[in-house]
Amino acid sequence: MPQLLLEIFSEEIPARMQAGAARDLERMVGDRLKAAGLTWETIRAYAGPRRLTLLVEGLPTATPDRDEELKGPKTSAPEQALEGFLRKTGLSRDQLVERDGVFFAILSSKGRQTTEAIAETVDQTIRAFPWPKSMRWGDGTLRWVRPIKRILCLFDGQVVPFDIDGIVSGDATEGHRFLGTGRPLKIRNFNDYRQQLEADFVMLDAADRRRRILDQARAVCAARGLELVEDEGLLDEVAGLAEWPTPILGEMDPSFLDLPPEVIRLSMKVHQKYFAVRDPAVAGLAPNFVVVANVEATDGGQALAAGNSRVLSARLNDARFFWDEDRKAGNFETWLEKLKGVTFHARLGTLADRVDRIAVLAREIAPMVGADPAAAELAARYVKADLASGMVGEFPELQGIMGGYYLRAAGEDAAIADAVRDHYRPQGPADTVPSAPVTVAVALADKLDTLVGFFAIDEKPTGSKDPYALRRAALGMIRLILENQVRLPLRRLAFMHLWLVTERLAEEPMRALEKVPYALVREAGGDLEAAASEAGWENKIDAMFHGTTDIAAFFVERLKVLLRDSGHRHDLVDAVFALGDDDLVRILARVDALSTFLATEDGANLLAGYKRASNILKAEEKKGPLPEGAAEVGLPGQPEEEVVLAMAVSAVATEVDAALEAEDFEAAMTALSRLRGPVDAFFEAVLVNSDVPAERENRLKLLAQVRAVMGRVADFGQVTG
Numbered sequence: 001m002p003q004l005l006l007e008i009f010s011e012e013i014p015a016r017m018q019a020g021a022a023r024d025l026e027r028m029v030g031d032r033l034k035a036a037g038l039t040w041e042t043i044r045a046y047a048g049p050r051r052l053t054l055l056v057e058g059l060p061t062a063t064p065d066r067d068e069e070l071k072g073p074k075t076s077a078p079e080q081a082l083e084g085f086l087r088k089t090g091l092s093r094d095q096l097v098e099r100d101g102v103f104f105a106i107l108s109s110k111g112r113q114t115t116e117a118i119a120e121t122v123d124q125t126i127r128a129f130p131w132p133k134s135m136r137w138g139d140g141t142l143r144w145v146r147p148i149k150r151i152l153c154l155f156d157g158q159v160v161p162f163d164i165d166g167i168v169s170g171d172a173t174e175g176h177r178f179l180g181t182g183r184p185l186k187i188r189n190f191n192d193y194r195q196q197l198e199a200d201f202v203m204l205d206a207a208d209r210r211r212r213i214l215d216q217a218r219a220v221c222a223a224r225g226l227e228l229v230e231d232e233g234l235l236d237e238v239a240g241l242a243e244w245p246t247p248i249l250g251e252m253d254p255s256f257l258d259l260p261p262e263v264i265r266l267s268m269k270v271h272q273k274y275f276a277v278r279d280p281a282v283a284g285l286a287p288n289f290v291v292v293a294n295v296e297a298t299d300g301g302q303a304l305a306a307g308n309s310r311v312l313s314a315r316l317n318d319a320r321f322f323w324d325e326d327r328k329a330g331n332f333e334t335w336l337e338k339l340k341g342v343t344f345h346a347r348l349g350t351l352a353d354r355v356d357r358i359a360v361l362a363r364e365i366a367p368m369v370g371a372d373p374a375a376a377e378l379a380a381r382y383v384k385a386d387l388a389s390g391m392v393g394e395f396p397e398l399q400g401i402m403g404g405y406y407l408r409a410a411g412e413d414a415a416i417a418d419a420v421r422d423h424y425r426p427q428g429p430a431d432t433v434p435s436a437p438v439t440v441a442v443a444l445a446d447k448l449d450t451l452v453g454f455f456a457i458d459e460k461p462t463g464s465k466d467p468y469a470l471r472r473a474a475l476g477m478i479r480l481i482l483e484n485q486v487r488l489p490l491r492r493l494a495f496m497h498l499w500l501v502t503e504r505l506a507e508e509p510m511r512a513l514e515k516v517p518y519a520l521v522r523e524a525g526g527d528l529e530a531a532a533s534e535a536g537w538e539n540k541i542d543a544m545f546h547g548t549t550d551i552a553a554f555f556v557e558r559l560k561v562l563l564r565d566s567g568h569r570h571d572l573v574d575a576v577f578a579l580g581d582d583d584l585v586r587i588l589a590r591v592d593a594l595s596t597f598l599a600t601e602d603g604a605n606l607l608a609g610y611k612r613a614s615n616i617l618k619a620e621e622k623k624g625p626l627p628e629g630a631a632e633v634g635l636p637g638q639p640e641e642e643v644v645l646a647m648a649v650s651a652v653a654t655e656v657d658a659a660l661e662a663e664d665f666e667a668a669m670t671a672l673s674r675l676r677g678p679v680d681a682f683f684e685a686v687l688v689n690s691d692v693p694a695e696r697e698n699r700l701k702l703l704a705q706v707r708a709v710m711g712r713v714a715d716f717g718q719v720t721g
Contacts, residue, residue, distance in 0.1 A: 001041070002156035004056040004118060005190050007173055008126065011050065011146035015240025017132060018047035018206070021145075025052050028125045036117040037063040046204050049243050051173070053204060055190050061156070063111040072096065072103035115155055119162040119169075122153060126164055140165040150174070157188055175200025176243055178295055201244040201296075209239040217247035217290045221277055224249065226286050229276040234269050241273065242294035248301035249277070250309050254287040256316045259323055260405050261285050266395050267315045274312065322390035326402070327409045335388035342387070347457045351384050353504065354449065358383060361497055362445035364518045369444070369486050371437035379419035379442045382407060386420075400424045415439075426476050429565075433483045440484050447473040447480075449501075452494055455551050456501045474558040481584045490555060490582040495528055495548040496521055499537070502544065552582055559584060568595065571720045578715035586663060593665035594714050602673040609679035610716045613703040616688055620700060631702035635694070641685040645678040646702055653709045660712060668713050679706065 006029070013021065022045040030043055033056070041058025070089060073081040075098060082103065086093065089105040097104045129144070137147040142165040153160040153169040162169050172184035173193070179201035187193045194204055203209045213235060214228075221228045226249075238245065256264060261276075261284065268274035268289055279286035291308045293301065339351040348354065359380035366376035386392045386403035404421025408414065419439040423446050426433050434440055450473045454460065461470050481488055499517040517531065524531035532541045556577050560570040568591060576590040597603040620626060631646045655671035688703065690696045710716050 001058045002061060002114075003190060004054070004059055004160075005152065005154045005187070005193060006054040006056075006122060007150075007152040007193075008052045008144075008148060009050060009150040009152065009173055010052075010144060010148045013047070013049060013052070013145055013240075015049070015237045017145060018049075018240045019236070021052055021129075021131070022047035024130055025054050025125070028129070029054055029056070029121055032121040032124060033059075033117065036121070037066055037111070038114060038117060047206060047240070048202070048204065048209075049241060050177070053193075059114055059155070062113050063117060065111045066109050068107045068109070070105045070107060072105060075101050075103060115158075115160045118153065118155055118160045122151070122160075122169075123162060123164055126151075142167075152187060152193075154187065154189065173197070175202050176294075179244060203244060206236075206239050209242070209245050210235055213239060213245045213247055213292055216245075217275060217292070220247055220249040220290065221288075224288070225279075225281070226288060227278040227280055228290060229265065229278050229285070231265075231269065231275060234273065234275060238273055238292040242292055244294060244296070246293045246296050246301070247275075247290050248293055248297070248305050248308075250274075250289050250291055250305035250312075252287050252289060252309055252312055252316070256313075256320070257285060257287060259316065259319060260401075262398055262401050263319050263323065263391065263395070264316065266397055267319050268312065270395065270397070271315050272308065272312055274308070318394070319391070322394055326386075326389045326391050326406060329410075331389070331406070332382065332385050332410065335385040336381070338388040339384060345453070345457070347505065348453045348501070349504065351387065354453075355381060355384050357449050357453075357497070357500060357504070358442070358445045360500065360516050360518065361449055361493075362442045364493070364496070365444050365488070366438070366441040368488055369437050369440045369484065371441040375413070375415060375438050376419070376441040376445075379416045379423075379438055380445060382412075382416070382420050383423050383442060383446060419443075426479050427472065429475075433479050435484055440480055440486065444477055444480055444486070444488070447477045448493065448497060451477075451551060451554070452497045453501050455547055455554075456498055456505065460550070460554070470554075471558060474555055475562060478555065478559055478562055478584060482588060485585050487583055487585055490584065491548055491552050492521075492526070492528065492582075494551045495544060498544050498547050498551070499532070502540070555584070559587070563588075563591065568592075571718055572598075572714070575714040575716060575718035578718055579711075589663065590665050590714065593669050596666070597669035597673070598719065600673070602676040603669070606672060606676045606679060606710075607716060607719060609676070609683065610707065610710055612683060613679075613706050614717055617700065617703055617707060626704055627697045627701050629701060631698050631705060635698065638695075638698075639686050641678070641681045642699065642702065645675075645682045645706070648675055648678040649702065649705045649709055653705075653712075656709055656712055665713070672710060672713060675706065675710075 008025075025047075026043055026045040033040070038059055040056050043054070043056045046053040046055075072085040072089075082093070085103065085105070086096075089107060091105050091107075095105070097106060126144070126148075127142070131143075131145045134143040134145055135147075136143055142148070148167055150173060151164065151167055151169045152171060152173050153162070154171055159171050160169055171187050173187060173196075175181060175185060175197060181200060185196045185200060187196065197204055203212065214230070217228050264285055265276045268276055272289075273292070275290040275292075277286045277288040277290060278284070289308070289312060291304065293304055295304075297304055336352070336355075339355060342351045343349075344351045344354045359377045362380035363373045363377040365371075366373040382403060383400070386406060387399055389402055389406070391402045392399045400423055401421055404417045407417035407420055415436060415438045418434075418436055419442045422434045422436075422439045423442045425431050425443060434443055450468065451470055454468050454470055459468060466472075480486065496517045503517070517535075520531040520535055521528060524534060529541060532538060532544070537544075556573065560573045563573060564570050572591045572594050573587070576587050576594065581587055581590075598607060617626060630650075631642075633643045633646050652671050652675055656668050659665070659668035659671060682702075686699065688696065688699045690699065
């Protein structure tokens with residue numbers, strides 16, 4: 001079947017926009033062709049520095065005839081409603097169909113040539129294309145990311161004729177700006193298109209460009225006994241900068257290697273789009289770099305390498321200036337003073353205020369992770385200091401990292417320096433999780449302060465919007481907790497910190513800093529309400545508990561995302577969290593044990609029995625309160641199955657309580673599995689809703705006991721499967 005080939009050829013498209021543009025082109029054209037009644041076999045878009053290309057294969061030559069039925073008003077509706085429907089459809093009353101007291105209009109439309117639908121589709125797509133930034137040029141009104149030069153549009157080998165603001169469709173494109181012939185390339189179909197472009201030094205597919213860059217960059221490094229420092233983000237970017245990428249190995253002054261490697265790599269990546277190079281012989285960076293050119297140089301790239309080396313030297317000289325200035329004595333005190341004048345958020349105070357909160361929180365968390373409280377508090381005092389440094393001002397990506405270097409240079413303890421360096425981690429799913437106790441305490445404090453602070457001022461994520469990266473902060477905390485097996489009382493900690501934040505936002509703070517809510521709660525023996533009452537905050541306690549619930553629920557949603565990505569069922573998280581537990585380590589252990597249990601025959605059958613018992617109890621609860629107390633045994637005429645279940649529930653309850661106390665959740669599930677047989681037998685042989693009131697009451701008590709003992713392990717009513 002015929003193919004559609006579309007190319008929109010323009011001036012350079014920013015690399016960061018290309019992948020999204022390819023997806024948008026495929027989606028928008030596909031949606032419009034589908035709306036026109038067309039189907040196809042395959043559709044694929046390509047993006048490069050100067051062109052967006054779309055290939056659609058298997059299109060028919062014409063759209064099919066279509067009959068569309070529109071439902072109108074009832075036959076008893078007012079005349080005005082019928083007249084409006086007739087105007088909408090363009091039909092007369094005689095042409096309507098009456099069925100079941102309702103008017104229907106049958107609208108028939110003849111099929112049309114696919115080329116007509118393509119012309120309309122391309123015009124609408126180009127005019128409505130969602131570039132993050134676009135521009136107009138010349139005297140036209142058309143907007144595109146950069147001026148459009150040509151539009152190639154072929155269907156079944158023939159040009160689809162149309163004109164968009166003076167740009168006439170055709171069958172020609174252009175090759176490489178510098179290496180190509182400079183003549184228009186006449187195209188017949190997609191294979192011809194791809195072959196001619198490659199012959200004119202243009203690689204159409206971004207995946208091919210990435211592969212060429214990586215293979216050749218590794219090769220030029222290996223030829224000198226070096227290794228490429230690979231960077232996926234940079235690889236994607238440079239693949240969008242060159243149509244015919246050619247990696248070239250350059251050299252830099254070896255004296256720059258006394259700079260931190262992160263500074264060198266970032267200078268190369270951010271400013272110059274160079275790859276760093278590693279010397280395996282010395283386990284460090286080599287005085288080299290790889291630049292990806294868009295040409296094939298006649299001298300093997302020597303002139304290009306030399307020119308780029310001079311530019312890089314200028315950049316690294318700037319970095320060395322910042323490095324030397326930032327390491328001067330007394331800078332940390334100066335930087336900390338500067339933080340008092342830097343606003344973190346208009347409603348959350350300055351960066352200095354934030355540091356105060358993080359320090360207090362880090363001291364509170366430290367014993368929970370096995371860290372020294374004084375060391376955690378000291379590290380927290382330094383975590384944001386490097387934001388006022390010259391190097392971080394030039395390279396914001398190095399915040400924290402530079403603070404660690406500067407603290408080491410100042411002779412600070414390595415644990416403190418490492419905590420400052422790593423307190424932002426993990427910043428994504430691929431980032432490693434710190435394990436040093438002081439670092440874990442400070443990282444948790446930093447992220448929890450962010451979450452609690454923005455929840456306190458009602459700046460929560462909504463839909464896809466998360467301007468303060470709160471989801472990332474929550475996921476970072478969850479990974480820190482789970483991978484380090486941190487037993488964190490999340491609700492209590494969130495409550496106390498929410499109290500601290502709220503108190504700091506108040507016009508008249510209640511206490512001096514040394515009397516923070518953490519100390520008040522300790523003095524009250526951990527009783528949150530008593531501590532708030534003693535501080536005179538009774539009227540705000542409900543709001544703080546509500547805020548704490550919101551924060552805990554937010555964590556659970558993030559935990560469900562994390563567990564779902566690793567193959568866990570989200571309903572099991574709900575079933576465990578419904579018990580009120582906020583220890584994420586314990587929650588995960590329960591979820592794992594519950595998942596294993598429900599995968600067994602005993603677990604699946606017991607779940608069915610639980611739901612049956614629960615449904616009976618819910619129905620009875622609607623009629624009035626359920627009978628209280630334990631079921632009796634030895635009643636006259638009592639079925640054996642009822643007695644066996646009552647005795648089993650009592651024994652299992654004892655075993656479950658002991659297992660939960662020891663946090664042996666597998667043992668708790670094993671104990672529950674012993675209820676499977678008695679529950680099945682009970683439902684097969686015993687009528688719960690007996691006509692004898694005493695029998696019915698005793699059996700309802702027994703089912704309530706079954707529900708209660710299972711409910712100590714998880715809320716099985718939340719389990720969907």
